[in-house]
Amino acid sequence: MAEIRRIGVLTSGGDCAGLNAVIRAVTHRARRAYGWKVFGILDGTMGLMDRPLRYRELDSEMFSGFDILRAGGTVLGTVNKGDPFAFPMADGSKTDRSLDFVDGFHSLELDALVVVGGDGSMRILKKLCDKGSIGMVGVPKTIDNDVHGTEYAVGFSTATNVVTEALDRLQATAASHHRVMILEVMGRDAGHIAVSAGIAGGADVILIPEIPYTLEGVAKRIREVQQEGRSHALIVVAEGVLTPEGERATVAYAGGQTRYGGISQYLSDRIAQDTGTETRVTILGHVQRGGIPSMRDRLLASAFGVHAVDLVAARKFGRMVAWQDRGVVDVPMEEVCIGPRSLDPNGTLVHAARGLGIYVGEVNAA
Numbered sequence: 001m002a003e004i005r006r007i008g009v010l011t012s013g014g015d016c017a018g019l020n021a022v023i024r025a026v027t028h029r030a031r032r033a034y035g036w037k038v039f040g041i042l043d044g045t046m047g048l049m050d051r052p053l054r055y056r057e058l059d060s061e062m063f064s065g066f067d068i069l070r071a072g073g074t075v076l077g078t079v080n081k082g083d084p085f086a087f088p089m090a091d092g093s094k095t096d097r098s099l100d101f102v103d104g105f106h107s108l109e110l111d112a113l114v115v116v117g118g119d120g121s122m123r124i125l126k127k128l129c130d131k132g133s134i135g136m137v138g139v140p141k142t143i144d145n146d147v148h149g150t151e152y153a154v155g156f157s158t159a160t161n162v163v164t165e166a167l168d169r170l171q172a173t174a175a176s177h178h179r180v181m182i183l184e185v186m187g188r189d190a191g192h193i194a195v196s197a198g199i200a201g202g203a204d205v206i207l208i209p210e211i212p213y214t215l216e217g218v219a220k221r222i223r224e225v226q227q228e229g230r231s232h233a234l235i236v237v238a239e240g241v242l243t244p245e246g247e248r249a250t251v252a253y254a255g256g257q258t259r260y261g262g263i264s265q266y267l268s269d270r271i272a273q274d275t276g277t278e279t280r281v282t283i284l285g286h287v288q289r290g291g292i293p294s295m296r297d298r299l300l301a302s303a304f305g306v307h308a309v310d311l312v313a314a315r316k317f318g319r320m321v322a323w324q325d326r327g328v329v330d331v332p333m334e335e336v337c338i339g340p341r342s343l344d345p346n347g348t349l350v351h352a353a354r355g356l357g358i359y360v361g362e363v364n365a366a
């Protein structure tokens with residue numbers, strides 16, 4: 001069995017705070033403990049698919065200042081489009097470029113790959129690595145926190161801190177104007193961000209894709225708040241929530257890409273009508289992904305990075321590092337790559353929210 005001397009690390013999918021802390025931890029551990037060379041692949045899978053290959057060698061000295069630990073984003077760059085198995089070409093067709101990736105890996109003479117990605121990236125990278133017999137270890141990251149096998153993914157803590165702070169700010173202006181403020185947050189088809197930050201930020205209503213709701217239920221809670229003597233209210237809605245008629249709100253971007261977004265405007269109009277109260281909408285967007293990583297994300301990223309390298313050293317490939325029961329463990333990729341992890345509608349967080357009087361959707365619908 002060939003000795004491990006050179007490993008690659010790449011970040012794939014949407015960026016988030018804490019990615020640089022993972023890259024730093026992987027580099028420190030691989031170089032200091034094992035004496036390996038570490039190559040950062042630029043722009044996710046693209047760095048190995050493009051010719052010439054795009055990468056940079058990472059050394060501990062590069063990270064000896066403390067800036068990287070504190071910096072948001074990823075110094076390696078990332079992409080969240082362009083599946084190598086169905087790669088979009090200039091003429092609009094799609095082609096399989098997976099072998100470009102595999103050849104790129106081998107021509108850089110890498111012995112293993114650490115993939116920092118969310119649920120979608122993890123699935124594609126596993127398929128690529130299986131195809132090329134590449135030893136892969138995964139590190140979960142996504143503000144959505146919807147990766148199976150781990151309680152927390154890197155980026156979630158910072159994002160929820162941002163949302164909580166946004167609610168703190170919105171509360172003051174909501175109170176001044178006697179308004180209902182609707183804050184739309186990211187998360188795709190999962191309500192992890194909305195529920196955690198909604199509880200922490202004192203929301204009156206939290207709407208998530210996992211639990212059906214009614215406009216009457218929302219209006220009832222707003223009226224209750226008003227009867228209790230408070231003339232303002234806070235609503236958090238996850239971007240993946242559908243209208244009661246089952247319609248999805250999306251935003252179209254140039255190049256044919258669409259993203260979730262806009263459900264808050266729909267709700268705003270309906271709630272204003274139903275309650276006679278003035279409403280305003282804030283769509284937080286990519287603010288949730290940027291900024292200085294929280295303590296928890298730096299901690300998670302650092303512990304994950306070290307454990308990922310130790311897995312490579314032990315040749316325990318096809319596994320993802322994970323956080324479970326107050327510690328770092330690792331789980332097989334097969335248990336991870338089964339689609340996004342939803343929030344449990346019967347779990348403790350929803351129970352806590354309801355216990356606080358928050359309307360989280362219809363009780364018997366969950």
Ligand code: F6P
Pocket residue numbers: 014080118142143144186187188239259260289
């Ligand atoms: O998966 C992370 C995420 O931020 C989602 O919450 C959001 O729907 C999506 O990415 C936005 O993607 P983009 O950065 O391409 O706009």
